[in-house]
Amino acid sequence: MLWLGVAYLGALAALLITSLWTQDDFTGTIQRAWTLENFRTLFTVEVYRTITVRTIAIAALVTVVDVVLAFPIALYMAKVASPRLQRLLVIAVLMPLWASYLVKAYAWRGMLSADGPIAWIASPFGLGTPGYGLVATTITLAYLWLPYMILPVYAGLERVPDSLFEASADLGGGAWTTIRRVVVPMAFPAIVAGSIFTFSLSMGDYIAVKIVGGTGQLLGNVVYDNSSTANNLPFAAAVATVPIVVMLGYLAAARRTGALENL
Amino acid sequence: MSTAISVRGLSKHFGDVRAVDDLDLDIADGEFFSMLGPSGSGKTTVLRLIAGFEEPTAGRILLGEEDVTRRPPFARDVNTVFQDYAIFPHMSVRQNVEYGLRVKKVGKAERRRRAEEALATVRLEGYADRRPHQLSGGQRQRVALARALVNRPQVLLLDEPLGALDLQLRREMQIELKEIQREVGITFVFVTHDQEEALTMSDRIAVFNEGRIEQLATPVELYDRPASAFVAGFVGSSNLLQGEAARDLLGVEGSFVIRPEKLQLVSEAPTESGRLSAPGVVREVVYLGASTTSVVELDAGPTVTVSHQNTDTSIDAALERRDQRVVVTWRRDHLVSLGSPDPAASPEEETA
Structure with missing residues (x-):
């Protein structure tokens, strides 16, 4: 517990404290004087506001895409597949997690490139690759975090007794009615649990957007640039608190759905 | 008396196992019919075939005059009380009971009235707004019963519904179930492995063994004139x-x-x-x-x-x-x- 306190919360506290300091523009040294200057900059400068909204929007979009993709897969795994196929599918879902993050991001860079497979498949239909930008970022992030959505939803659905589905059918509910009125509500806490992963991971990401995002920037890039290139650690810390605050709000909302018991 | 359910040449094989083996059966309208047998004797499979949760390997199932063999569960006018009750945990008692009417697009006022009526039948007035986890096992059992009865099905299928209750409550529910059945006049098909339960409630009992019916008779006949050593040993001691x-x-x-x-x-x-x-x-x-x-x-x-x-x-x-x-x-x-x-x-x- 002490370790958790020091190593984990301590780092967070240090982050918060740093964000309240400021940096000397000439010498680049950190001045340990309490100020809210960093947060004022963050909220008043147009570009940072845009990036904040954009980051939240992309994280939300990635989450929605993952829910839509993960739900049928998880439902199939939990309720349709044979036990043997079920095990194989769990391994298949986990497999991408064994590969390096960078490899996967670069794989998508290749996929989305102007002469890549997507352009090649889409060209007969008069379409092209979306190219590098926010769409590519969303696709890549959605791919990267998909297992983190599938697994909790699968685990959540597996716990639902088959008799509930049978009861719905027995009472006159067709497949869609059963999914809408029984399966989705029963899976909802698990979906929220999965969305905590996809949302928070997307909020903090800066590598994928660097690789496939073109000129688009997310909060993570601002943190990265300010802590490395600009060497403005206090401002980077202030930017980094934004995802934390958003996530705290999200977690508080998630708690009310009972999703946290599903993690 | 007309027939509620007719089963002709019904078989269900799971791999090499013949769970139900060439079964013929007629259940009369308004009857309290029990299927009694040890576990694995095929009685539950027959119930699930009638409900539509399983597809038969061979044979036909008629509900009244209609052939329902290939129909999905939601297109059959039967309702099931499940062994584990299968109460929807995310809905209140009222929402659970109204579920069948809601998916059949019955109006709200009508729905409300019939749900109250069904809850009254199972003596659960005033419990409509409770959540399932606030109920005892016996109360959940009643909710499951009300949820099925509210649809006024031709046939009510009960899959060992009293199995999870303690002895005292089970005896009370046996008598109550029989009363409810008489009151609503719906055909009850009741699956149990408890011979005492079957003898207490049934008009007729089919004793199952290895996917076949060993004997089909009234409780008195079954007890006094068992047709085989199996029946004699399973129903009472002998x-x-x-x-x-x-x-x-x-x-x-x-x-x-x-x-x-x-x-x-x-x-x-x-x-x-x-x-x-x-x-x-x-x-x-x-x-x-x-x-x-x-x-x-x-x-x-x-x-x-x-x-x-x-x-x-x-x-x-x-x-x-x-x-x-x-x-x-x-x-x-x-x-x-x-x-x-x-x-x-x-x-x-x-x-x-």
Whole structure:
């Protein structure tokens, strides 16, 4: 517990404290004087506001895409597949997690490139690759975090007794009615649990957007640039608190759905 | 009386296992029909086939006049009370009960009224706004019943609905279920492995064994005239006399069963006609409160169980009989023949 306190919360506290300091523009040294200057900059400068909204929007979009993709897969795994196929599918879902993050991001860079497979498949239909930008970022992030959505939803659905589905059918509910009125509500806490992963991971990401995002920037890039290139650690810390605050709000909302018991 | 369910040549195989094997069955309208059998005897599979949760390997299922064999569960006018109740945990009691009406697009006022009515039938007035996790096992069971009854199905299927309740509550629910069935007049098809439960509630009982019906009869018939050793052993307890023992004791060939309470312990062989007797030694005496059971090893070989009501103080006398020599006596017409190689010599002839 002490370790958790020091190593984990301590780092967070240090982050918060740093964000309240400021940096000397000439010498680049950190001045340990309490100020809210960093947060004022963050909220008043147009570009940072845009990036904040954009980051939240992309994280939300990635989450929605993952829910839509993960739900049928998880439902199939939990309720349709044979036990043997079920095990194989769990391994298949986990497999991408064994590969390096960078490899996967670069794989998508290749996929989305102007002469890549997507352009090649889409060209007969008069379409092209979306190219590098926010769409590519969303696709890549959605791919990267998909297992983190599938697994909790699968685990959540597996716990639902088959008799509930049978009861719905027995009472006159067709497949869609059963999914809408029984399966989705029963899976909802698990979906929220999965969305905590996809949302928070997307909020903090800066590598994928660097690789496939073109000129688009997310909060993570601002943190990265300010802590490395600009060497403005206090401002980077202030930017980094934004995802934390958003996530705290999200977690508080998630708690009310009972999703946290599903993690 | 018209038929609620007809089953013709119904089979269900799971791989090599014949869960249901070429079954024919007719269940009358308004009947309380029980399917009794040990686990794995196919009774639950028959219920699931009727409900539509399983597809038969062969055969047909008719609901009234309609062939429903290939119809999905939601297109059959039957409702099921599940063994684990299958109450939707994310809905209130009212939402659970209204579910069937809601998916059938019944108007809100009508829905409300019928749900209240169904909850009243199962004596759960005032529980409509509770959540399932706030209810006891018995109450959940009633919600499951109300949720099925509210749809006024042609047939209500009950899959061991009382199995999870404790004995006291189970006995109460047995009587209540029977009352409810009489009240609503819906055909009940009840699956159980508890013979006492089946005898208490049913109009007719089908005894299942290895995917087939061993005997289909009224409770009285089933108990007094079991058609096979399996039925005799599964429904109540019984003493089986066969082979040499039957020849020695009864003077005829064949297999016979007799119920423990039809046997009496006396000190001397009776002389009246129509009574048979056999000497033996009491090996065990078991006091059961309302009755006492004695295990007697007959000199002729077999061991029989004798049961008698503790209506007087003779219990002390009974207990003292351990290891004593006694005479077991019974009326000839209480013997039930399970088919003998020489039907003419069967004692059943005398009683028929």
